[in-house]
Amino acid sequence: MARNDGxxxxxxxxxxxxxxxxxxxGLTHRAVxxxxxxxxxxxxxxxxxxxxxxxxxVDRIEERLAPDPDAVTRLSQGALDRAxxxxxxxxxxxxxxxxxxxxxxxxxxxxxxxxxxxxAASLGAWRRRDFEADVAFxxxxxxxxxxxxxxxxxxxxxxxxxxRLTAPMDESLSIETxxxxxxxxxxx
Numbered sequence: 001m002a003r004n005d006g007x008x009x010x011x012x013x014x015x016x017x018x019x020x021x022x023x024x025x026g027l028t029h030r031a032v033x034x035x036x037x038x039x040x041x042x043x044x045x046x047x048x049x050x051x052x053x054x055x056x057x058v059d060r061i062e063e064r065l066a067p068d069p070d071a072v073t074r075l076s077q078g079a080l081d082r083a084x085x086x087x088x089x090x091x092x093x094x095x096x097x098x099x100x101x102x103x104x105x106x107x108x109x110x111x112x113x114x115x116x117x118x119x120a121a122s123l124g125a126w127r128r129r130d131f132e133a134d135v136a137f138x139x140x141x142x143x144x145x146x147x148x149x150x151x152x153x154x155x156x157x158x159x160x161x162x163x164r165l166t167a168p169m170d171e172s173l174s175i176e177t178x179x180x181x182x183x184x185x186x187x188x
Contacts, residue, residue: 007038007042007046008046008056009060010036011032011036011038011042011043011046011047011056012056012057012059012060013036013060014032014035014036014043015027015032015035015043015053015056015057015060016057016060016061016101016102016105017035017101017105018031018032018035019057019104019105019108019109020100020101020102020104020105020108021101023108024108024109024111024112027050027053027054028050029041029043029044029047029050029053030043032053051118051119054109054112054118054119054122055118055122057105057109058109058119058122058123058126059126061102061105061106061109061126062126062130064099064102065095065096065102065106067091067092067095068091071091081144082144082183082184082187084143085143085144085145085183085187086179086180086183088143089153089157089179089182089183090175090176090179092157093157093160093161093175093179096157096161097161097164097175100165103161103165104165107161107162107165109123110123131150131151131154134150134154135147135150138150144187145186145187149186149187152182152186153182153186156182156186157182160175160178160179
């Protein structure tokens, strides 16, 4: 079959929606076909196995959550201080919040990774690449955060997003306030 990147992306996007709406058990080739509005069998032509489908979803989530290159350039050209780092984190939270189904699908994949080594492998590889890119960027840009601080931020943002997307314990705190407090407390 000839590679059709547009169709592949559309199917992966449909799979992300299915995963967010139905959970891991609802993610089937047939459900993806229905969500994408394509003939039955289309998803399995592009992603023959469920592992192939899940790997495609991980790749698509990584692609869609990538920071805007202009935002990265602005950050690296400005004053590299706590305020810049807080803005970097707010940008991450904005990207996750702008597409809640994407963040929910990511959490679903993380849960599935606890039970399926193949999912853990593809998702873990992306998360490690993402983390190492943050560490390299922080070091090269002179941001006030090392590996430990960056890991703490990732853990904190994951918890914040899980809370906001599921059953918030305190909606009176704005995300901006929470992020600013993370920066203030972690970067002492």
